[in-house]
Amino acid sequence: MQARLNGTVIAEAEDDDLIRIEGNWYFPPDSVNHEYLQESPTPYTCAWKGECQYYSVVGDDGVLQDRAWSYPEPYPSAIERVGKDFSGHIAFWKEVEVAASPHPGQ
Template sequence: MSVRAVWNGVVVAESDDTVVVEGNHYFPPDSLRREHFTESSAKTLSPWKGVASYYSITVNGVTNPDAAWCYRHPWPLARKVKNRVAFWNGLQVLVHDPDDHGRDGR
């Protein structure tokens, strides 16, 4: 299964090794196309994951502020998402499963 994060028509991350938590795909750090990412000063606190740090994403001159987040020092229950990046705020996360050949159960 390959997963892509797309913003403004450009793939900004792609991996076959995402971790899904609360419906969000968390991408490994080496799957990011770093030229599109700028660290943000924004932070939020999850009651069970810890403090999230954010990135703004810029593609073709258009910036999507705070559109990606990661947990650099997650709390123990969330250790599987450490340093992985998830997306929101208009980014498309597209899942391609090569084993799914369009079968619809009929």
């Protein structure tokens, strides 16, 4: 799967490495090209996942504020509920297209 903004690949990982939570795909931290992300100071704590780290996504057309997020240290109960440790995994909001890689296995 890939996360793309206007054709630019921001993240890419094998389907088995992704974690789906509440309809969003979370990419492993090492599969994300961090040059397209800027840490955001926006505070948020999810009642069941824990403290969130937002990122703004930087593209050719400018900065999309708070369009990516991660839970660096999710609550242990959240990891148990999801069934996998999603610490540091990054998800993207609607402007970033998450879809199958056009050339799987490459």
